[in-house]
Amino acid sequence: MVNAKTPDGDRRLRMDDVAELAGVSQMTVSRALRTPEKVAPETRARIEAAMAQLDYVPDLVAGSLAARRSGLIAAVVSTFENAIFAPTIAGLTEAAEAAGFTILLGSSGYSETDEERLLRAILGRRPDGVMLTDAFHTPRARRLLAAAGVPIVETWDLPAEPVDMVVGFSNVDAGRAMALALHGFGYRRIAFVAPSSERDRRGLKRLEGYRRAMDELGAPRREIRLHGPVATLEEGAAALASLLDRHPGADAVACSVDTLAAGALLEARRRGVDVPGRLGIAGFGDFALAQPAGLDMTTMRIAGRNIGAEAGAMLVKRIAGETPDPAVFDIGYEVVRRSSA
Amino acid sequence: MVNAKTPDGDRRLRMDDVAELAGVSQMTVSRALRTPEKVAPETRARIEAAMAQLDYVPDLVAGSLAARRSGLIAAVVSTFENAIFAPTIAGLTEAAEAAGFTILLGSSGYSETDEERLLRAILGRRPDGVMLTDAFHTPRARRLLAAAGVPIVETWDLPAEPVDMVVGFSNVDAGRAMALALHGFGYRRIAFVAPSSERDRRGLKRLEGYRRAMDELGAPRREIRLHGPVATLEEGAAALASLLDRHPGADAVACSVDTLAAGALLEARRRGVDVPGRLGIAGFGDFALAQPAGLDMTTMRIAGRNIGAEAGAMLVKRIAGETPDPAVFDIGYEVVRRSSA
DNA sequence: GTGCGACATGTTTGCGCAAGCATCATGACT
DNA sequence: AGTCATGATGCTTGCGCAAACATGTCGCAC
Numbered sequence A, B: 001m002v003n004a005k006t007p008d009g010d011r012r013l014r015m016d017d018v019a020e021l022a023g024v025s026q027m028t029v030s031r032a033l034r035t036p037e038k039v040a041p042e043t044r045a046r047i048e049a050a051m052a053q054l055d056y057v058p059d060l061v062a063g064s065l066a067a068r069r070s071g072l073i074a075a076v077v078s079t080f081e082n083a084i085f086a087p088t089i090a091g092l093t094e095a096a097e098a099a100g101f102t103i104l105l106g107s108s109g110y111s112e113t114d115e116e117r118l119l120r121a122i123l124g125r126r127p128d129g130v131m132l133t134d135a136f137h138t139p140r141a142r143r144l145l146a147a148a149g150v151p152i153v154e155t156w157d158l159p160a161e162p163v164d165m166v167v168g169f170s171n172v173d174a175g176r177a178m179a180l181a182l183h184g185f186g187y188r189r190i191a192f193v194a195p196s197s198e199r200d201r202r203g204l205k206r207l208e209g210y211r212r213a214m215d216e217l218g219a220p221r222r223e224i225r226l227h228g229p230v231a232t233l234e235e236g237a238a239a240l241a242s243l244l245d246r247h248p249g250a251d252a253v254a255c256s257v258d259t260l261a262a263g264a265l266l267e268a269r270r271r272g273v274d275v276p277g278r279l280g281i282a283g284f285g286d287f288a289l290a291q292p293a294g295l296d297m298t299t300m301r302i303a304g305r306n307i308g309a310e311a312g313a314m315l316v317k318r319i320a321g322e323t324p325d326p327a328v329f330d331i332g333y334e335v336v337r338r339s340s341a
Numbered sequence C: 001g002t003g004c005g006a007c008a009t010g011t012t013t014g015c016g017c018a019a020g021c022a023t024c025a026t027g028a029c030t
Numbered sequence D: 001a002g003t004c005a006t007g008a009t010g011c012t013t014g015c016g017c018a019a020a021c022a023t024g025t026c027g028c029a030c
Helices: A015-022 A026-034 A041-054 A060-067 A083-098 A112-123 A139-147 A171-184 A201-217 A233-246 A258-271 A304-319 B015-022 B026-034 B041-054 B060-067 B083-098 B112-123 B139-147 B171-184 B201-217 B233-246 B258-271 B304-319
Strands: A072-077 A102-107 A129-132 A152-155 A165-168 A190-194 A223-225 A252-255 A280-282 A299-301 A328-330 A334-336 B072-077 B102-107 B129-132 B152-155 B165-168 B190-194 B223-225 B252-255 B280-282 B299-301 B328-330 B334-336
Touching: A015 A026, A015 A041, A026 A041, A060 B060, A072 A083, A072 A112, A083 A102, A083 A304, A083 B102, A102 A112, A102 B083, A112 A139, A129 A304, A152 A304, A165 A304, A171 A190, A171 A201, A171 A252, A171 A280, A171 A299, A171 A334, A190 A201, A190 A233, A190 A258, A223 A233, A233 A252, A233 A258, A252 A258, A258 A280, B015 B026, B015 B041, B026 B041, B072 B083, B072 B112, B083 B102, B083 B304, B102 B112, B112 B139, B129 B304, B152 B304, B165 B304, B171 B190, B171 B201, B171 B252, B171 B280, B171 B299, B171 B334, B190 B201, B190 B233, B190 B258, B223 B233, B233 B252, B233 B258, B252 B258, B258 B280
Parallel strands: A072 A102, A072 A129, A129 A152, A152 A165, A165 A328, A190 A223, A190 A252, A252 A280, B072 B102, B072 B129, B129 B152, B152 B165, B165 B328, B190 B223, B190 B252, B252 B280
Antiparallel strands: A102 B102, A299 A334, B299 B334
């Protein structure tokens, strides 16, 4: 349906068009959308009818510019390749959309130059809040974040010097807790599979926790480091092979992430290694991939979805001007004992 | 103009600030960013130095309004709860970011009212392109999409009446192909587990394909429908129980999605049912959850990541003014035979 | 040395909306 | 009857940038 007074060319609809049809000013249409309680009921009804008739969709870009708030919350993840962060994004999305925000997604890949490009692309959209699943490394990146002047939540860790707010847990403590839990299960010669890449800070922190636990127990360290930069099933399988070769005396092995543990577990089955009799295997994360498929793996459960939900709630609060109770939310972790250790 | 040259209040930086520092006009800064080849090298160097010194981040909201293009590509998924679409989003993200676009994420949940709210929130951002992983159902939603005047790709299916472009496969054909494949493996009394919810159109289409195959083979149908609206492991387990109860003669069962098949497979193990000897089990999707965990399931592989990558490529082309070769891209499917059937 | 074109840069304007204040009507209270 | 509070709506302006056009400045051909 073409509005009778439509100027030539099928221009996009503006508030003016709605206003004209409803017999009010543009500003009243704006009010009917943003603060409907300030518009008289009949007027509002006319405006809503006009919007419905025209299928009008307000231009939020223009609105963002004028109001100096975008209604966007940015989520920055390193990669989607592993679906590790999917539950966190899901939790964030739910919290954000419930409060009327829309999610802007950025994935940084793994290079530092990309990191800065990404950050500019994201911050240039003037999001009202930012959730990070990865730390940013370059000084400039940190400066840009701070200068953006919006609430920021870092997640999945407890950084020593947070940029702003935090929802996470201590990866060092969690790594230590896993090692101590294995000790508690009766294992005495505990090994650890850890990444070699500096980029996997969290994995290295878990390794650090393992080391502390070993030192506390007065036990020798048995470490296997990955070859490649990414933790895959294959790396896990290779790590098991290395372990049997280099630390044949080990009676249990914790891995810095479930994916590795799953690979190790499958390799152990292939080799006929009795799990957990000859070797206990534990993972980290309790990611969806392992449990449903019957691996029944002992692991450290991290409430990824809650991290996202809590991060979203904190951002929404801060955007509304409130100050969330704790600026650093330790979401903790939980050893889940299943049959692999 | 009210702005003196003093940024006394800590206003956000604008191009004017960069321009002043570099001794050029605002427009030249804009050009240095958007069409650097049109700016003299020394001038450009001065501008870039000024931007670096100030840590200037251009306001893409204002830019979007002025240029009437946002640089956003919207991805609309029904839910993140199951990570099914994660690879598709990853593929899209890669293609889009390589071309300088940023991803706007929307999840529609499962209600039709949410559907329209979501669409308004997304289209209001004036994305330059939209990828849908789910069909929109209300007439108004379809009208809004069409009226947005941007390229749209529907995915994971081949709709009878596409809104615009398509990257997907025929769920009917794929369902039929799976049934025929099981027949080819020697199974003769083939059952099918399908959703009951009207919202899972794809699952119902696969069921339709199964029915066709059965009719072609002159074989009776053996159907199990889910109780709940969502396909879970538990539903899969329950479906296996129903199957053994109601169709004890069945020698194979195909499920409309891997999650169900995984649940069925685990339940079969628990009950000591010999798979594939007594019963073959096949899934659909080849999702990451099953394979790594050692379920070794026969399934229908869908190249989810390619769907996203191809959708992104098509959108980018269309945004650039080109016409992608096929507007409907059939990405196909592939039976992957493993040990469960 | 004049003219013309190619390039580099500047000026003006408006994208569509919301903040802030102005205006107007109505009714309650003194 | 006069005053003022209250609520409803309108008017003007500017958010920060990019498109379109205008201007300036060279060099080169003749």
